[in-house]
Amino acid sequence: MGDRVNNFPPLPKFIRIRPCFYHNIEEEIPAAHQQLVRRVYTLWMMYSGTLCINVIGCIAWWAGGGNATNFGFSLLWLILFSPCSYTCWFRPLYKAFRADSSFNFMAFFFIFFLQCVLSLIQTIGISGWGTCGWIATVMFFSQNVGSAIVMLITSLLFTLVTALMALVLIKVHRLYRGGGGSLERAKEEWSSGVWKSGPVREAGFNAVAQSAQGPSLPQYPTSVPSYPDNSHW
Numbered sequence: 001m002g003d004r005v006n007n008f009p010p011l012p013k014f015i016r017i018r019p020c021f022y023h024n025i026e027e028e029i030p031a032a033h034q035q036l037v038r039r040v041y042t043l044w045m046m047y048s049g050t051l052c053i054n055v056i057g058c059i060a061w062w063a064g065g066g067n068a069t070n071f072g073f074s075l076l077w078l079i080l081f082s083p084c085s086y087t088c089w090f091r092p093l094y095k096a097f098r099a100d101s102s103f104n105f106m107a108f109f110f111i112f113f114l115q116c117v118l119s120l121i122q123t124i125g126i127s128g129w130g131t132c133g134w135i136a137t138v139m140f141f142s143q144n145v146g147s148a149i150v151m152l153i154t155s156l157l158f159t160l161v162t163a164l165m166a167l168v169l170i171k172v173h174r175l176y177r178g179g180g181g182s183l184e185r186a187k188e189e190w191s192s193g194v195w196k197s198g199p200v201r202e203a204g205f206n207a208v209a210q211s212a213q214g215p216s217l218p219q220y221p222t223s224v225p226s227y228p229d230n231s232h233w
Contacts, residue, residue: 004022005019005022006018006019006020006021006022007019007021007022007023007024008020008021008022008023009021021091023094025037025038025041025094028094028098029094029097029098030097033097033175036097036171036172036175037093037094037097039168040090040093040168040172041090043161043164043165043168044085044086044090046157046160046161046164047081047082047085047119047161047165048078048081048082048085049157050154050157050158050161051074051077051078051081051082052078053153053154053157054074054077054078054122054130054131054132054154054158055071055074055075055078056150056154057074057132057150057151057153057154058070058071058073058074058130058131058132059071060146060147060150060151061132061136061140061147061150061151063147064140064143064144064146064147064148065143065144065147066140066147067127067128069128069130070127070128070129070130070131070132070136071130072130073128073129073130073131074130074131076130077122077130077131081118085115088111088115089108089111089112089115092104092105092107092108092111093105093108093112093172096108105172105176108172109169109172109173109176112165112168112169113169115165116162116165116166116169119158119161119162119165120162121133122158122162123155123158123159123162125137125155125158127139131154131158132150132151132152132154132155132158133154133155133158134155134159136151137151137152137154137155
């Protein structure tokens with residue numbers, strides 16, 4: 001446990017690039033929040049999958065007489081947003097629940113709100129922006145019905161993902177505020193420099209892990225609060 005090896009993203013052994021993160025929800029996230037973190041992780045996979053399907057939709061768009069620029073941008077969004085969304089908003093949420101870090105919660109709220117706005121723009125589907133959203137899809141039905149049907153699938157997926165992102169943002173915010181979280185706590189972490197090397201509670205967690213004997217797992221810090229869940233999701 002003291003020498004944990006990064007395991008995400010899972011890469012073939014013949015590739016010289018090694019994984020960048022240690023990802024283990026069952027081990028690192030308190031049991032009360034594991035289900036929510038798994039759902040957000042699933043949402044990230046859904047968003048990445050939607051970007052993949054968007055590339056296929058843009059190919060159909062191009063084959064039906066659309067602009068090749070949309071296909072080029074769709075590849076760019078897939079390559080750029082898939083890893084960046086994991087790093088920029090899922091990892092802050094993961095670390096926030098792992099060690100009750102207000103700074104990471106605030107980072108998640110800020111970046112994930114921008115992600116929601118971006119997903120909404122992708123759902124709208126402005127022509128020339130590389131996404132098969134509603135405007136581009138509806139307008140293309142008059143030109144090529146077959147391609148427009150493929151584009152429609154992408155539009156529906158973007159709509160679903162955007163709606164789920166809004167629900168996640170509301171859900172996590174309610175949990176955080178219900179557990180006594182505030183902007184002041186995040187400012188304290190920033191001013192003390194705790195956020196640079198991880199929360200103090202996480203340091204205690206690692207100390208326990210290093211002193212553990214045998215194959216037994218370390219205990220989670222008991223000071224991590226239990227965020228109340230006042231709504232069903």
